[in-house]
Amino acid sequence: MATSSKKSVTLQEVDEGSADQRIDNYLVRLLKGVPRSHVYRIVRSGEVRVNSRRVDATYRLQLGDRVRVPPVRTAVPERAGAPLSMSPRFTPRTLLEDDWLHAIDKPSGLAVHGGSGVSRGVVELMRQASRPPFLELVHRLDRETSGVLLLAKKRAALTRLHEMLRAGQVEKRYLVLVRGRWRDARRRVSLPLQKFVTGSGERRVSVQQGGQTSDTLFTLLDRPGEFSLLEARLETGRTHQIRVQLAHLGHPVAGDDKYGDFELNRTLARTGLKRMFLHAWRLGFEHPVTGTRIELTAPLPRDLEHFLELLGGNTTVIQERLAHG
Numbered sequence: 148m149a150t151s152s153k154k155s156v157t158l159q160e161v162d163e164g165s166a167d168q169r170i171d172n173y174l175v176r177l178l179k180g181v182p183r184s185h186v187y188r189i190v191r192s193g194e195v196r197v198n199s200r201r202v203d204a205t206y207r208l209q210l211g212d213r214v215r216v217p218p219v220r221t222a223v224p225e226r227a228g229a230p231l232s233m234s235p236r237f238t239p240r241t242l243l244e245d246d247w248l249h250a251i252d253k254p255s256g257l258a259v260h261g262g263s264g265v266s267r268g269v270v271e272l273m274r275q276a277s278r279p280p281f282l283e284l285v286h287r288l289d290r291e292t293s294g295v296l297l298l299a300k301k302r303a304a305l306t307r308l309h310e311m312l313r314a315g316q317v318e319k320r321y322l323v324l325v326r327g328r329w330r331d332a333r334r335r336v337s338l339p340l341q342k343f344v345t346g347s348g349e350r351r352v353s354v355q356q357g358g359q360t361s362d363t364l365f366t367l368l369d370r371p372g373e374f375s376l377l378e379a380r381l382e383t384g385r386t387h388q389i390r391v392q393l394a395h396l397g398h399p400v401a402g403d404d405k406y407g408d409f410e411l412n413r414t415l416a417r418t419g420l421k422r423m424f425l426h427a428w429r430l431g432f433e434h435p436v437t438g439t440r441i442e443l444t445a446p447l448p449r450d451l452e453h454f455l456e457l458l459g460g461n462t463t464v465i466q467e468r469l470a471h472g
Contacts, residue, residue: 323393325374
């Protein structure tokens with residue numbers, strides 16, 4: 148286990164590689180091993196300053212900005228090239244890698260980044276393994292969600308992909324198993340979603356008037372037993388969008404421990420489903436530099452496929468969906 152060291156106040160000048168990055172993400176990358184929650188705390192308290200002024204966590208750095216970084220405890224850097232096996236469940240399968248992008252098939256149970264009690268997520272483990280000059284998440288997946296995860300290896304690629312996400316130019320599709328008999332072959336769901344914090348400090352999302360618009364196109368693939376297998380195509384990218392929409396409609400995601408049917412989840416765990424049945428199977432976009440159309444797919448993990456078979460589901464329809472899009 149790495150020991151800890153305490154640094155003194157430092158001043159960092161923002162270069163081209165960090166320009167236009169949010170200050171919170173910049174600090175998470177700079178202060179390796181420091182939980183994201185602590186980064187937010189030192190920004191809110193004013194211990195972090197940009198050009199001698201207080202900023203909030205959403206401030207985007209400009210070329211030449213001078214960032215005051217207070218002394219914090221950080222992990223002593225691990226040996227370069229240390230194996231990713233420090234998280235034994237994490238053996239990433241690369242779907243795409245070039246000079247600008249790195250896409251992997253993320254396993255369930257691993258956070259995409261450290262923070263909130265998690266010391267290291269996917270991005271920290273990948274940085275630890277290869278020490279890239281730059282590596283940032285293009286988008287996020289929930290810890291229990293498996294599937295296609297895209298990271299950027301250059302700032303320009305990250306900025307362009309974020310623009311494409313905001314413009315709806317990135318196609319994201321998921322496979323999801325829900326409780327109950329879904330009736331429509333295709334159905335577009337649009338609901339207002341609002342974030343809130345529970346009494347215990349946990350962040351949640353609910354359907355509330357005045358919330359952010361969320362749109363998803365659901366396609367029915369199969370009805371195994373008292374469940375329905377759907378493909379969900381995101382048209383907006385709100386936090387927990389698929390999970391909250393489906394729970395609100397009375398079709399909670401099987402195994403969902405936040406918005407699901409908890410009694411059902413306990414029964415499913417005894418019969419073989421140990422996780423949430425939500426898988427990011429497809430990501431389509433134009434390459435941010437070359438303009439080439441990219442279609443990334445990740446097959447349904449064996450544990451989910453096996454559970455479908457136990458229900459009597461038609462796994463052939465999934466294979467056909469993966470093959471033909």
